[in-house]
Amino acid sequence: MKITTSPSLGKAKAETERLAFTPEEIEKIYEHAKTKGNDRLCVLIQLGAYTGCRIEELCRLRTESVVAIEGIESFKIEDSKTRAGIRSVPIHSHIKPLINRLVTNTKDGYLISTASNNKYGNRSDGLSKAFGRLKKELSFGKAYVFHSIRKTVITQLQRQDVPGILIAELVGHETGTVTFDVYSAGHSEGQKSAAIEKLAFKLT
Template sequence: MVCGETVWGSKPVYLERRRNRYLAFHDIPEDVRSAFGGRKRFSQSTETGEKNLARSRAAIFERQWRKEIDRARKKLCGQVDLDDEAAFFRRALKETPEHERPILLDHIAEIAEGRIERAAARAGVSDIHDPAYDDLPVNAEADRFFASATGKLVPWTDHLDEYMDRLEREVEKKTADMRRSIIERFGAKFAHVQDVNRKEVQRWLDGQVSKEGRSPATMQSHLTSLRAYWDWLVSIEVAPEEVMPFDRLTKPKANQKQTKADERREFTPKQLVAILRAAEERQARTGKDQPLVDLIVLGMWTGCRREELGKLKVAHVHGDHFVVEDAKTSAGWRAIPIHSQLRPTIDRLTADSIDGYVLPSTAKSQYGDRSPPLGQKFGRLKTRMGYDDRYVFHSIRKTFATMLKQVGEDESVVADLMGHEYKTMTFGHYASEHGLDRKRAAIEKISYPL
């Protein structure tokens, strides 16, 4: 190890699938393994079998592991973490009276100059007029430290907690946490607000798609979150108003042929019945999978999202219909008639409920999600039956919509049943939801080869 140099000597984070879960790994460079008890790599479960989600979680692990490696290397070299020290002086300057700030600024300058002098001595350069003195790599590091410590350079995440306090009052915690993750990952590339410009953002965007394998749709979502954070930094006068790094970018386009091949597929009614029968047979053998059977049945006859069913309460069931009150969008808050074929299942589940929810759950989600364990069971079941990653529980929702389309049902009625927003101003802004009788007539047209 050569102190003062950044040498990773290890490949980026990588994934391995074990027992239907992806594990994330990151090699520990040889020069710092002693700081980690001789370990050769970090490892942590992503707790998911979905590869894209695993990649997202692995990126969070990687940022932390790289920070740990960097801290270990600096500690072994007896170095001070300049980012932490710069943050200390920024806070100190804010708290120091105006007439005393020049003294503190001089002290910060002495620290920066001292780093250069020590580096020069190690390099055998004793004359400050020697051209080699100005060519020392530590000069750029010292200049950056001084700019950061005096507030001329603002770390990208310096005001993130303040922003999140505001955001968490406006959106669900799960959404807020996702946006924080996006902003923090961006900060791994752009350390300071002043580093962010349109040219570099365009390069980063292209690299995320071409090298990291992220989809254009995912990156569009990321840009939306990053632009919102930037606008807030502008509003508190941290970022320059005249710089618009997230606007007028050339968006990467998806490969239409590949997108079509990879898009989510629907089950045919016959396939869905076969999956239901397989779940019932497993329940008959093990006595443990009745909630999975019930989840599939509920999805088949309602077209609801998995978590909508997971959060459905007994109090939301009203005779011949139930009400979805915890949906993703305002249009998702809706009344759904209970199909005659679903009636016995609903009656049994509401009668047997012990916690106020229609479906029992063993979930322990920090966001209150109740359906993931059942979703994982469904994923394992459909995989055993030969269905690939294009088939998920949401595929049942696509089946539901397709069946209503095939019987000639009006699109606006289907939208009301599924909780979709209308695309037109007339329907979307002015029209009210169809009544229960109209929706019941539509939903009763659905039939499976049971």
């Protein structure tokens, strides 16, 4: 009898094999990108560290993605394959000047300019590969990818005593409970902003 493996199990295994960076390691990678004059990677790393967003979500942010919700400047993430992925993420005070600059200087409506989409329609492909080369230069192995920054954000929020339900909402994960995934309207933007502000990195 042929036994097939569910694609979701393979994805779950890949997730567990990825490791989180320490904040200091993210800062080291950022400084390396800065030294090499790679402004787009510098922007991408800052946005990843202060939002926990997926790389493709960041590369799809447009000027109209920057909105005011309950009086708080936030990113509206709408291009997602899951219901939980459609969400808002308050903009950390540290990157507000950067976001204002990106909105002002964009030439194509996107906050981060990239090469043309790959054959799957992904805008992040080129930058993902560039990040891979960058971290390899610093001797980070295969377990470290851009997604590792997302793991770092989740870890840091957890260590700052942010409730797991709130962390899941910020990063676009389902909680696995009917109570919160179906019936709850979610946390207020103020609650989410207070959580995001707990993230601290030396990225200047």
